[in-house]
Amino acid sequence: MPTAPIFVVQLHDARRLHYDVRLEVDGVLKSWAVPRGPSLDPTVKRLAVPTGDHSIEYAEYEGVIAGSVYGSGAVIVWDAGVYQNQTRDKRGKPVSPADAIEGGHFRFRLQGVKLSGSWAFTRTGRDGDWLLVKVRDDAANPSLDLTSAEPQSILSGLTIEEMAATKD
Template identity: 75%
Template sequence: MSGSPRPIFVVQLHDARRLHYDVRLEVDGVLKSWAVPRGPSLDPVVKRLAVFTSDHDLEYASYEGVHRDAQYGSGAVIVWDAGVYTNLTRDDRRQLVDPAEAIERGHLKVQLHGVKLNGAWAFTRTNGDWLLVKVKDADADPGVDLTVAEPRSVLSGLTIEEMAAT
């Protein structure tokens, strides 16, 4: 999945202790990951909690199935969205900031080019927590909740409930 000249992103819906969305960005050969309990919102006014979690191997980007062990949290996983992204993070002098450095600094802005998610998004660390916010752009749409409107995997076409039943 990483043969692209641009880095990949994946959003996996994971039914572990609680249902949540794992937003993962390819950075320096691994998937940097945030657990987003309520999933991404297309409304720029909505700030979603994004809990920074452990890095995952790039191969994990295409994983779908049911974890029966606790390594990544037991439960069903589907690839809810996937694609590539462009780093948009700039410093005060308008110079592009490397994604790994941007994460270290606590602010990363990316342009997603996915099946479901498109447009600019910002990850911002505040008081130890992270927030995921849709940037106001042509792809922002406060009237649409993609987590409800588009529940199926972009790989298998299964819902999280159908994957859990396999």
């Protein structure tokens, strides 16, 4: 019996602080940088910039990427879990995650430590950027900002500032 694909949200303090939302697709982590992080409010559209694929092993990475190379800085695992693809075509037939991403709309249900419920990535057409939006469901909560309420790692319990201080 196949296991559910994983997702991870890593808080990354590189050139600027952002959340890397990564979803397992065809053996790699498809990734988007979301500067303001995921919102539980379905009326809020968050910019999501596609980044390079990462290996599945990277899902558990926390630490400080040293030096002044692209991507250097502190990283924590802000949330993780499994997801279910919910993307359907116009006739209601399932669309694979890879085909959904290629087509510019990917809907999925997260089951994580912090995040749950349905979400969607939609390509905007402007410069290849995407939007991340929370779908209206029982897990939507416009009054809760999880990025502020729960800033710590689900693995180490450290905040991004505490992780950055470990390099000293």
